[in-house]
Amino acid sequence: MRVLIRIAIHTTEIMAVDLTRVQPPLKVYPPKANKFILKIIRGLTPLWLWWQCGIRQIETRYIDRLVEATQKFQDGKARYMLAFRHPTTDDPFAMLYLLAYAVPEQAREMRIKLTTLPHSGFVYDRGISLWAGDYINWLFPALGGISIFRGKLDRPALNLMRKQITNGDAPLSMAPEGGTNGKSETIAELEPGIAQIGFWAAEDLQKEGRTEEMLIIPVGIQYEYLTKDWDKIDQTIATIEKECGLSKPKITPDTRYQRLYDLGIYLAQWVRDYYKSFYGNYAKIDSGNNNSDDLATSLQELADRILSVAEMNFGIKAKGTPIDRCRRLEQAGWDRIFRNDIKDIEQLSEVERGFADQLALEASYSNWHMRIAESIIGITSDYVRQHPSPSRYIEVLKLMWSVLQRVTERNQESAFKEVPDFGKRKLTISVAEPLSVSERLTEYQSSRTSAKECTKKLTEEIHVAMKNLILPSVM
Numbered sequence: 001m002r003v004l005i006r007i008a009i010h011t012t013e014i015m016a017v018d019l020t021r022v023q024p025p026l027k028v029y030p031p032k033a034n035k036f037i038l039k040i041i042r043g044l045t046p047l048w049l050w051w052q053c054g055i056r057q058i059e060t061r062y063i064d065r066l067v068e069a070t071q072k073f074q075d076g077k078a079r080y081m082l083a084f085r086h087p088t089t090d091d092p093f094a095m096l097y098l099l100a101y102a103v104p105e106q107a108r109e110m111r112i113k114l115t116t117l118p119h120s121g122f123v124y125d126r127g128i129s130l131w132a133g134d135y136i137n138w139l140f141p142a143l144g145g146i147s148i149f150r151g152k153l154d155r156p157a158l159n160l161m162r163k164q165i166t167n168g169d170a171p172l173s174m175a176p177e178g179g180t181n182g183k184s185e186t187i188a189e190l191e192p193g194i195a196q197i198g199f200w201a202a203e204d205l206q207k208e209g210r211t212e213e214m215l216i217i218p219v220g221i222q223y224e225y226l227t228k229d230w231d232k233i234d235q236t237i238a239t240i241e242k243e244c245g246l247s248k249p250k251i252t253p254d255t256r257y258q259r260l261y262d263l264g265i266y267l268a269q270w271v272r273d274y275y276k277s278f279y280g281n282y283a284k285i286d287s288g289n290n291n292s293d294d295l296a297t298s299l300q301e302l303a304d305r306i307l308s309v310a311e312m313n314f315g316i317k318a319k320g321t322p323i324d325r326c327r328r329l330e331q332a333g334w335d336r337i338f339r340n341d342i343k344d345i346e347q348l349s350e351v352e353r354g355f356a357d358q359l360a361l362e363a364s365y366s367n368w369h370m371r372i373a374e375s376i377i378g379i380t381s382d383y384v385r386q387h388p389s390p391s392r393y394i395e396v397l398k399l400m401w402s403v404l405q406r407v408t409e410r411n412q413e414s415a416f417k418e419v420p421d422f423g424k425r426k427l428t429i430s431v432a433e434p435l436s437v438s439e440r441l442t443e444y445q446s447s448r449t450s451a452k453e454c455t456k457k458l459t460e461e462i463h464v465a466m467k468n469l470i471l472p473s474v475m
Contacts, residue, residue: 017130019333019364022348022356025340026126026149027137028156031164034142038119041143042100045093049427053090056226057426058097061469063106065431067114069217070103074115079165079201080215080434082120083194083462085469086175087184087221087395092122094221095173098429121164122173123148123157127330144170150178151331158197165201166208176462178323182378182399184222185392185473187466189321195458198437199444199451206441214437218462220430220469227423228390228474230256236397236420237263240404243415244270257388260396261295264379267400268298271372272305279309299379306373313366322377329370336363368406375403391473394422432465 017023049055072078084095099118107114121144128147129136140147146164148157164172174194181188194216202214234251237259241248244266251259304318307325311318314332318325337360342348348356378399384392401419408414435458444454 019130019337020357020361021337022342022345022353022360023338024342024345026334026338028126028147029137029141030160031121031141031144031146033144033170037139037142038144042096042117045096045100049090049093049097053093053427054424055090055427056424059426059428060098060102060106061220061428061430063098063102063429063431064110065433066098066103066118066217066219067107067110067112069215069434070107070114070118071112072213073171076212078213078215079205080171080217081165081194081198081201082171082173082217082219083176083466084173084219085184085187085221085466086177086180087182088180088223090223091175091180091221094427094429095120095122095219097427098219102429116169118170119144120171120173121146121168123161123175125150125179127334144168146172149331149334151327151329151334158200161197162201162204165197165214166204166210176459178327179374182402183380183383183392183395184224185387185470186380186383187463187470188378189323190459190463191323192455192459195437195455195462198458199441199455202437202441203445205438214441215434216437216458216462217434218432218465218469220428220432220466222428222430222470223391224426224428224473225391225394225422225424226426229423230390232420232422233390233393233397236401239415239420240397240400243404256393257384260384260393264295264400265298267403268295268302268376272298272302275302275305275309279305296380296382299376303373303376306369306376310366310369310373313362313369322373326370326374326377329367333363333367333370336360371406372403375399375406379403387472387475389473389475398422428471430469432469435461435465 049058069078069080073080082095084091099120103118104114124140124145124147126147126149128140144164146157146160148154148161161172164170174197176190176194177188178191198214198216205212205214230253234256237251237256238248241259241263244263246263246266248259303322307322307329308318310329311325314329316328316332319328339345339356342356345353345356379396384396398419401416405414405416405419408416437458440454440458444451
C-alpha cells in the first residue's frame with residue numbers, strides 16, 4: 001500500500017532526481033515478472049480505485065470480446081496487444097481492474113474456463129522514476145513493465161516489446177496517444193508505434209512458421225463526474241480569474257461558457273505577448289494573428305511559440321506534430337542531464353563539474369517551456385461548446401489549472417498548488433472488436449509504400465474504434 005501511495009503524490013511535491021545537476025546515464029531495467037508482487041497489486045486495485053481515484057461506479061462494456069481473445073491467446077491460437085485510451089494517470093489501475101476482475105467475471109458468465117488469471121505487460125516512459133522515485137525501477141519491471149525513451153528510436157526497448165508480444169506469457173498493453181490528454185470524450189492524435197510494432201510482431205511470427213493470428217484490441221477508458229457541482233465549477237473559474245487579476249461579476253448559467261472561453265482567450269494572449277516581449281528573437285511571431293479571438297488559433301500559435309523558444313535553446317529544428325516536438329525536446333534535455341559521455345561523474349574536476357551542472361541547469365530551464373506548451377496542447381476551444389456537461393467543464397478547467405500550476409510551481413504560496421476536488425467519478429471500460437494485423441500483412445509486405453500506408457490505415461482504424469467506444473457524459 002505504501003508503494004501505491006507514493007505513486008499518487010504529485011510530481012511537483014517529489015523529485016527523486018535533481019534535474020538541475022549533471023547525473024549518470026539513465027539505466028534500463030528489463031521486465032522481470034514477480035507473481036507475489038502482482039498478486040498484491042491486483043488485490044489492492046479495487047480499494048485503490050475507490051480510495052485514491054475516487055471511483056464509485058464501474059461499468060464494463062463488450063468484455064466478451066477480450067474474453068474470447070484471451071481464450072485464443074491461452075490456447076495458442078492468437079497473440080494480441082491492448083491499445084488503451086489514456087485520458088488520466090489513473091488509467092493503469094483501470095487496466096488492472098479490467099484484466100484481473102472484469103475479464104474473469106465475464107468468462108465465468110460465458111462458461112469459459114481460462115487457464116490463468118489474465119495479465120499484460122505494459123510500456124511506460126523511462127522518465128517516470130525521475131519524479132516518482134527509484135522504487136519504480138523495481139516495481140514496474142516486476143509487474144511486466146518495459147521502459148522506453150519516448151524522444152528517440154529506442155531499439156533495445158522495441159526488441160523487448162517484440163519478444164513480449166510473440167513469446168511472452170502475457171500480451172502487451174500500450175497507450176497509442178503517448179501520454180495523458182486530460183479529456184475522456186476526445187482522443188488525441190495517435191502515434192503510429194503500436195500499429196508498426198503489430199506488423200513487426202506479425203512478421204516475427206511468420207518467420208518462425210507460427211500460425212497464431214496477430215491482433216490489436218482497442219480499449220476505451222472513460223471517466224464521468226457523478227455530481228453536477230456547478231457551484232464548484234463556477235468557483236474554480238472565478239478563482240483563476242482572480243489570480244489572473246481579473247475582476248468579474250458573479251457567474252450565471254447563461255454566462256458560464258463565455259466566461260470560460262474569455263478566460264482562455266485572455267490567458268493565451270497574455271502569455272503570447274509575454275513571449276513576444278521577452279523572447280522575441282527566439283519565439284516565432286505571426287503578426288497577422290496577434291489579436292485573434294479564436295481560442296483554437298490562439299492556443300495553437302501559443303504552443304508553437306513556446307516550443308520554438310525551447311528548440312532554439314537546444315538547436316533543434318521544429319519538425320512533426322507539437323507532441324513529437326515535445327518528445328524530442330524532452331530527450332534533448334535528458335541527453336544534457338544524464339551524460340552517457342561521462343564515465344564517472346565523481347571523477348570530474350571542479351571546473352568540469354561546474355560546466356556539466358550548468359549545462360544540466362540550462363536544459364532543465366529550457367524544458368520548463370516545453371512542459372508549459374505540453375499542458376496547453378491539451379486545451380481545445382470546442383470541447384465544452386460541443387457538449388457542455390459538468391465533466392467536460394471540469395476536464396478543461398483541470399487542464400487550465402495544470403498550465404498555471406506549472407507556471408507558478410516556484411511560488412510556494414501559489415493558489416494552484418492543490419487541484420480542486422470536483423467529487424466522485426464513474427469509470428467506464430469498453431472493449432472494441434479486435435483488429436487483425438495478420439490479415440493486413442501480405443499487403444504490408446508488398447512494398448515500402450504499402451507498408452507506410454498500411455501502418456497509417458491501421459492507426460486510423462484504432463482511432464476510429466476508440467472513438468466509437470466513447471459515451472457522451474450526462475448534461
